[in-house]
Amino acid sequence: MTIEIRTATLEPVRNTYEHIKRRFGDKPASRYQEGSYDLAPENNFHYRPLWQPDKLLNDTSRTAVVMEDWYAYRDPRQFYYGTYVQARAKLQEVTESNYAFFDKRGLADRMDDEVKEKIVRCLVPLRHAELAANMNNVSCTAYGTATVLTQAFLYNGMDRLAIAQYLSRIGLLLDGNSGDCLARAKEYWTTDPAWQGMRRYVENTLTLEDWFEIYIAQDVVLDTLVYDLIYRQFDQVITEAGGSDLAMLTEFMQEWYKDNSRWVDATLKTTLAESDHNRQLVGKWVAEWREKAATDLAPLAEIAVGEDAINASLEVLNKRLAKAGL
Amino acid sequence: MSTRKLSLKDKYRILTRDLEWEYSYRDYREIFKQEAFEGIKITDWSKWEDPFRLTMDAYWKYQAEKEKKLYAIFDAFAQNNGQQNVTDARYVNAIKLFLTGVSPLEYQAYNGFAHVGRQFGGVGARVACQMQSLDELRHVQTQIHAMSHYNKFFDGFQDFTHMHDRVWYLSVPKSFFDDARSAGPFEFMVAIGFSFEYVLTNLLFVPFMSGAAYNGDMATVTFGFSAQSDEARHMTLGLEIIKFLLEQHPDNVPVVQRWINKWLWRGTRVLTLVAMMMDYMLPNKVMSWKESFEVYFEEAASALFKDLARYGIEMPRYAETAILEKEHVSHQAWSIFYNYTHAAAFHTWMPDDKEMDWLSEKYPDTFDKYYRARFEHWRELERAGERYYNPTLPMLCQTCQIPMGFTEMDNPTLTAYRQSVYQGERYNFCSDGCKDIFDHEPEKYVQAWLPVHQIFQGNCGGPDIEDVLGDYYRINLGVDNMDFHGSPDEARWNAWHNLQPAEDKLKQAS
Numbered sequence: 001m002t003i004e005i006r007t008a009t010l011e012p013v014r015n016t017y018e019h020i021k022r023r024f025g026d027k028p029a030s031r032y033q034e035g036s037y038d039l040a041p042e043n044n045f046h047y048r049p050l051w052q053p054d055k056l057l058n059d060t061s062r063t064a065v066v067m068e069d070w071y072a073y074r075d076p077r078q079f080y081y082g083t084y085v086q087a088r089a090k091l092q093e094v095t096e097s098n099y100a101f102f103d104k105r106g107l108a109d110r111m112d113d114e115v116k117e118k119i120v121r122c123l124v125p126l127r128h129a130e131l132a133a134n135m136n137n138v139s140c141t142a143y144g145t146a147t148v149l150t151q152a153f154l155y156n157g158m159d160r161l162a163i164a165q166y167l168s169r170i171g172l173l174l175d176g177n178s179g180d181c182l183a184r185a186k187e188y189w190t191t192d193p194a195w196q197g198m199r200r201y202v203e204n205t206l207t208l209e210d211w212f213e214i215y216i217a218q219d220v221v222l223d224t225l226v227y228d229l230i231y232r233q234f235d236q237v238i239t240e241a242g243g244s245d246l247a248m249l250t251e252f253m254q255e256w257y258k259d260n261s262r263w264v265d266a267t268l269k270t271t272l273a274e275s276d277h278n279r280q281l282v283g284k285w286v287a288e289w290r291e292k293a294a295t296d297l298a299p300l301a302e303i304a305v306g307e308d309a310i311n312a313s314l315e316v317l318n319k320r321l322a323k324a325g326l
Numbered sequence: 327m328s329t330r331k332l333s334l335k336d337k338y339r340i341l342t343r344d345l346e347w348e349y350s351y352r353d354y355r356e357i358f359k360q361e362a363f364e365g366i367k368i369t370d371w372s373k374w375e376d377p378f379r380l381t382m383d384a385y386w387k388y389q390a391e392k393e394k395k396l397y398a399i400f401d402a403f404a405q406n407n408g409q410q411n412v413t414d415a416r417y418v419n420a421i422k423l424f425l426t427g428v429s430p431l432e433y434q435a436y437n438g439f440a441h442v443g444r445q446f447g448g449v450g451a452r453v454a455c456q457m458q459s460l461d462e463l464r465h466v467q468t469q470i471h472a473m474s475h476y477n478k479f480f481d482g483f484q485d486f487t488h489m490h491d492r493v494w495y496l497s498v499p500k501s502f503f504d505d506a507r508s509a510g511p512f513e514f515m516v517a518i519g520f521s522f523e524y525v526l527t528n529l530l531f532v533p534f535m536s537g538a539a540y541n542g543d544m545a546t547v548t549f550g551f552s553a554q555s556d557e558a559r560h561m562t563l564g565l566e567i568i569k570f571l572l573e574q575h576p577d578n579v580p581v582v583q584r585w586i587n588k589w590l591w592r593g594t595r596v597l598t599l600v601a602m603m604m605d606y607m608l609p610n611k612v613m614s615w616k617e618s619f620e621v622y623f624e625e626a627a628s629a630l631f632k633d634l635a636r637y638g639i640e641m642p643r644y645a646e647t648a649i650l651e652k653e654h655v656s657h658q659a660w661s662i663f664y665n666y667t668h669a670a671a672f673h674t675w676m677p678d679d680k681e682m683d684w685l686s687e688k689y690p691d692t693f694d695k696y697y698r699a700r701f702e703h704w705r706e707l708e709r710a711g712e713r714y715y716n717p718t719l720p721m722l723c724q725t726c727q728i729p730m731g732f733t734e735m736d737n738p739t740l741t742a743y744r745q746s747v748y749q750g751e752r753y754n755f756c757s758d759g760c761k762d763i764f765d766h767e768p769e770k771y772v773q774a775w776l777p778v779h780q781i782f783q784g785n786c787g788g789p790d791i792e793d794v795l796g797d798y799y800r801i802n803l804g805v806d807n808m809d810f811h812g813s814p815d816e817a818r819w820n821a822w823h824n825l826q827p828a829e830d831k832l833k834q835a836s
Contacts, residue, residue, distance in 0.1 A: 031474075035467035046775050111344070142437065
């Protein structure tokens, strides 16, 4: 049996906004579509920015990448603000209960000091690198073109701040909130020779002007290497050394990385599919940053995992790039 | 191992502020390129007091809860055709003005706060601005989604982003935000964070949302309630930036004072659109523009500037003129739009008798004396089948871009008119405030994309004005524009409610 509530139906005069109709046809549109397409101002800017007088306010020439239609991009997750915060709130809830469990059971006490020190030396300093990732992605929001891209960069940027905060909480869990672990981790980040290549790479990315190059240097090259190196290879090392409980605290990063990669890959693919110009340009950036990263990350890879670790991560990067068509 | 309890302040310091490090491979100035060029002196970013100490996990949690509730209401609103329950179809024109004029500003704020959220050297300030950027994205998207259902049943919403970049009256809010975003990062914060979001928000956001509440618009008012706690955060950020700048260095005081003068005047000119909305477009009135200006500007701002006096900040320079104008601007603006409704993407109308009496009561010193006779005359013309439309194109103020229709406050029948000459060219202004803003940065304001000039120069299509309106603005002529009476909006509304069209009523009356 079904029951049927009768409602008055009114005939709409149109199905969606005109700019959505022009793109997707005259039919009801999704909230992702209405909230993402053709929103950024494109015409008739009144004043040139005092901070960059050779450009318009929203200027497509802030990158050397050329797209006939910047709205050719699409986030496979279809994140607009509402779906984004709800997806992250869900992930956050699981994470919170993991952290609470770790704390309540005193799992830090079950790790031997050597393992703990290794976490402080090899994992916790990444909180600073994640802050740079936050700044880099926010740059892409501020200077990038088309809402389909700029909103995803902001989600990524805020996610990185969250990861920096989760990494900080790992430090706090290991020392009972004394702050010693974080102070030591910061010391490693600023003075430990194993970290200096990484820090140099990161500081270099912060001075880049071309926002698409920032995306390549940060989200494609560096993230692929670091997330493989730390959250896969280093995670294994710690597990083998009896620190498998750490996995509860890094689950967020692993889940987040899977989710974010879908968007990173789709963005790369759309760019490369557009033209040979883009393919050459992106190919050049990837080669340059890959080479820098291979050198800059090698010392960290060695102390965190072992001699061959950087090569294993580079192999993962190669596969990813090949899949995208490079 | 014993666990120390962390205070909220300590926790925020560790989880956000302590993420920063001192750069050594690259120079600070290469990473924060824009911090110095405005002449603002920052001696110590660590003195920044975080206005709200939100970590990302808490942000997601609160915001997701709010979004879930908000979209449940949107769904219910659409399912039940809630658009039928507004006071009357004239009301919908207020939210057409909102979607075409204000929502794109939320988008600009999203852009602008991301920009300063990258450029500030202090991590606390950066993160606060980034969160505001994210909130502003929320606002533009939820507004689009709230109006999405109205767009299916009323005309004038459908091409809001296209129109915002082109249509003459929308260049008023657009140029306002372009002005702020093209300024340096600190001026942007004084312009938007402080002047707009702190001092003037109760005169912009609140009137539209209260208007929605008073007129049965459940979708918009639910958005308003949902955004309230975001707005509260934005206000505390706006106040913090001012205090921070003033405390950092005494040399910042005169710079900040000039920005406050400029941006409060710029802001009150944009609020002209809100003034006419409150007094003329809401079938069920919340309060008069004059009353809300008294409460939210005169009382609130004088308390605020008393508080800022200890830093050497004075009441903004043109506040006195703005206060005198509260008696006039809504009537003058509505006159302009009534004149040029054929060139607008929403409808206007003349107030009925009851509404005229309300205006007389709320504006005892001005409405009957200066405006009633004109409005009654226009109503007579309409009854005679000769609804008045002004066939000329108006001259615009070079700064605020509003047609020159404001009057001198010591003689409200005389149109105010100021001029400046810059590099041999003559520029026109509606007020001393707008002229002074131009005179301080003429090289900026000569760049303005003035819609009427652009039409005359042939940059907006043509040759006829109908071509501009139809092809370039994409107004559906005879549908989106002209008087409310006789519009398709009105006809649909009457059909839903089995009402008699106004024209028939007029015929019967005569």
